[in-house]
Structure formats: structure tokens, C-alpha cells
Amino acid sequence: MGHHHHHVDSSTGKIKVAFFLNLGFTIIEIIGGLLTNSMAILSDALHDLGDSLSLGLAWFLQKFSNKDHSTDFSFGYRRFSLLAALINSVVLIVGSVFILTEAIPRLMNPEQPNTIGMIILSVLGILVNGAAVFRLRGGDSMNQKVMTWHLLEDVLGWVAVLIVSIIMTFTDLPILDPIASIGITLFILYNVIVNFVKTMRLFLEGVPKNIDxxxxxxxxxxxxxxxxxxxxxxxxxxxxxxxxxxxxxxxxxxxxxxxxxxxxxxxxxxxxxxxxxxxxxxxxxxxxxxxxxxxxx
Ligand SMILES: [Zn+2]
Ligand SMILES: [Zn+2]
Ligand SMILES: [Zn+2]
CATH class of the missing domain: 3.30.70.1350 (Cation efflux protein, cytoplasmic domain)
Incomplete structure (x- = not known):
């Protein structure tokens, strides 16, 4: 029960790579979303902007949480990554609400996006987010679990956008674009709230759920x-x-x-x-x- 055992932890490097991948892709998405006039892509761009900020924050805070005990923080720095998870959740809740206020008006007034451009961006999205999930997998801190699941949801979101853009290429159904956007956002919002509750339970020093x-x-x-x-x-x-x-x-x-x-x-x-x-x-x-x-x- 010593205080000085350590896990081999390479998660900081993994988060750093995910941060730069995400940031670069966010810029491509914003430009691509404007060029294709797709609400689904534009809302994903805003969403990924939030992701990039959260990843950057997690990268910064995880450097602290890996440090050993000190007389200033006698329990060590583990809870710094908990703080990152909490800020993560808040950023994503705010971001999701923003996406919904942008996408819902488009239901009444759908506009035809450039579906070929959407297909190219979704394939890119699947590749970039898939690579990030692959790099983060196997982490065991609360923060890393939140992010791995989150990135996995992003991949599924891009798969949905890909399917929708293929359908819209062959049919006249521009309303599918805001519908996909709202559906993805509600799914992400649900999961963020579940993670938010878990993080709050840790902050409030609840007994871990798997312990009787x-x-x-x-x-x-x-x-x-x-x-x-x-x-x-x-x-x-x-x-x-x-x-x-x-x-x-x-x-x-x-x-x-x-x-x-x-x-x-x-x-x-x-x-x-x-x-x-x-x-x-x-x-x-x-x-x-x-x-x-x-x-x-
Ligand atoms: Zn102790
Ligand atoms: Zn995301
Ligand atoms: Zn006593």
C-alpha cells in the first residue's frame, strides 16, 4: 500500500498527438463546412473546436497529475486530470447547446449542401478520429476514458454524416442535413451528461460504484x-x-x-x-x- 508505486503512463504523449491532429482537422472542417454549406459539417467543426480546446487543457493538466506528492498537494496531482474532465464536460455541454440553436432553424428552411464535398470530409473525419481513438485506447484514468469514448462517438458521427451525404447525393432531401446534425448532437450531449455526473460523483467523494x-x-x-x-x-x-x-x-x-x-x-x-x-x-x-x-x- 505504498505511496510511491507508479503506472507506466504514456497517456500525456498520446493526448498531445490527439490534440494536434484534432486542431488541424478542425481548421479543415470549418473551411470545408463553409464551402459545402453543410450544417452537419459546420456543427461538427464547432464541436471539434471544443474538443481541441479540451484536449489542449487535458494535455496541460495531465502533466501535473503525473507528478508525485508534494507538501502543497499531499494527495498528489491525480485530481488535476479530474478537473480537466470536468472542464471538458462543461465545454461540450455549452458547445452542444450552441449547435442545436444553429441546426433547429434549418429544419424549417433546409438548404442543399455540396454532398460530394461532404463525402470527402466525412471520410477524412473517420480517418482522423479513428486514428485518435487508436492512439488513446487502453488508458485507465477517468479523463482518458471520457476522451476515448468521446472520440469513438465522433467516428460514429462521421459515419452518420457519410451515409446521409450519400443519400442526399441521389435524392432531393436537404432536410437530412440538419436532422443528422441534431441527432448527432443529442447523442453526444447525452453521453457528456452521463460523464459529467460520474465526474461530479468523484468530486463529491462518493464511494466508487464497484465497491460495496x-x-x-x-x-x-x-x-x-x-x-x-x-x-x-x-x-x-x-x-x-x-x-x-x-x-x-x-x-x-x-x-x-x-x-x-x-x-x-x-x-x-x-x-x-x-x-x-x-x-x-x-x-x-x-x-x-x-x-x-x-x-x-
Ligand atoms: Zn497516504
Ligand atoms: Zn468530438
Ligand atoms: Zn475513533
Whole structure:
């Protein structure tokens, strides 16, 4: 349970490449969207502009989150990438609302876009976003998961634009352009909100969803030498690296050996969880807790 183990982390370099790919492609998209008069492409361009900003921010913040502990940030810098994920979500929610206000009026007044230009841009979009997903895959931080899923959605969005532009090439249905734009945006908005809720749960120090704290407490109380437990807390730094603290009460005449056994038993109980910080306070039955009354928990 040491504080100094490290994952081999190449995610910063991956985010950097994704950032420059995305930024370059955004410029091509804006020009292409204006030239083809396609709402679907133009809204994707605005969307990718938001992506580029978020990626740049994530790249910058992840440099900090990989640093070790300091006396300024005693838990380390993992939560900096959580902050990046939160800003990411906010930028994308604002961007999606903007896209909708642009695309909805086009439903009443559709304009025929240049569908051949749209086909070329969608194929390019699939290639660029596909390459970014390929580079980011395998990351395990909350921030990287948000981005990998997001880029995957972008690929699917471009596939949808490709299909729509092929249909519009052979039919007179210009309304498909704003419909595709709105559909893609609503899908992205839904996923962003789901991720936003997850990020907020981490900020609010909720118990990670895959961990049953009640079960852990029951197991601790089942250890013979443990009379009771209180102030048991389990929270997460970034969705993958967790922290745990608890107070355990032992008999008033517990020996050093018994106390060491109690600690070993607790470490066994929590061994399956990826914990970076573990604090176990041992208290004697006849010595009241020095922090607060258990009922105030
Ligand atoms: Zn995107
Ligand atoms: Zn610690
Ligand atoms: Zn206590």
C-alpha cells in the first residue's frame, strides 16, 4: 500500500498527438463546412473546436497529475486530470447547446449542401478520429476514458454524416442535413451528461460504484479481535486510485500481536481494491475516540 508505486503512463504523449491532429482537422472542417454549406459539417467543426480546446487543457493538466506528492498537494496531482474532465464536460455541454440553436432553424428552411464535398470530409473525419481513438485506447484514468469514448462517438458521427451525404447525393432531401446534425448532437450531449455526473460523483467523494463499503465494514466487524468500527471512509482520487480510512476498536487489554493481526486482517479485506492511501486508527475499548463521537459520522 505504498505511496510511491507508479503506472507506466504514456497517456500525456498520446493526448498531445490527439490534440494536434484534432486542431488541424478542425481548421479543415470549418473551411470545408463553409464551402459545402453543410450544417452537419459546420456543427461538427464547432464541436471539434471544443474538443481541441479540451484536449489542449487535458494535455496541460495531465502533466501535473503525473507528478508525485508534494507538501502543497499531499494527495498528489491525480485530481488535476479530474478537473480537466470536468472542464471538458462543461465545454461540450455549452458547445452542444450552441449547435442545436444553429441546426433547429434549418429544419424549417433546409438548404442543399455540396454532398460530394461532404463525402470527402466525412471520410477524412473517420480517418482522423479513428486514428485518435487508436492512439488513446487502453488508458485507465477517468479523463482518458471520457476522451476515448468521446472520440469513438465522433467516428460514429462521421459515419452518420457519410451515409446521409450519400443519400442526399441521389435524392432531393436537404432536410437530412440538419436532422443528422441534431441527432448527432443529442447523442453526444447525452453521453457528456452521463460523464459529467460520474465526474461530479468523484468530486463529491462518493464511494466508487464497484465497491460495496457496507460489505467491507461487515467483514471488518467479523474479525474476532475487532469490537467495533467507525469513521470508515472510502473515496477515489481519479476513479482508479482510491483512499481508505477507518477507526477500529479493540479490547482494552489487546496485545501488540493482536493489534498487528487486526491490521493484517483489514489489509486482507481491502486487498482487492486499488488503494493509494490507507489509514487505520486502532482504539482501545476503554479509551473513547479522540476525534468525534461515532454518532456524528
Ligand atoms: Zn468530438
Ligand atoms: Zn497516504
Ligand atoms: Zn475513533
Amino acid at each position: 463499503l457496507e460489505d467491507l465494514i461487515e467483514k471488518m466487524n467479523a474479525v474476532e479481535a475487532i469490537k467495533s468500527t467507525h469513521h470508515t471512509h472510502l473515496w477515489s482520487m481519479d476513479g482508479d486510485h482510491h483512499a481508505f480510512s477507518t477507526h477500529v476498536v479493540v479490547g482494552s487489554s489487546a496485545t501488540k500481536e493482536e493489534i498487528c493481526d487486526v491490521k493484517d486482517s483489514i489489509k486482507d479485506i481491502i486487498s482487492s481494491i486499488h488503494l493509494d492511501h490507507v489509514t487505520i486508527e486502532v482504539e482501545y475499548e476503554d479509551k473513547p475516540c479522540s476525534i468525534t463521537e461515532p454518532k456524528n459520522e
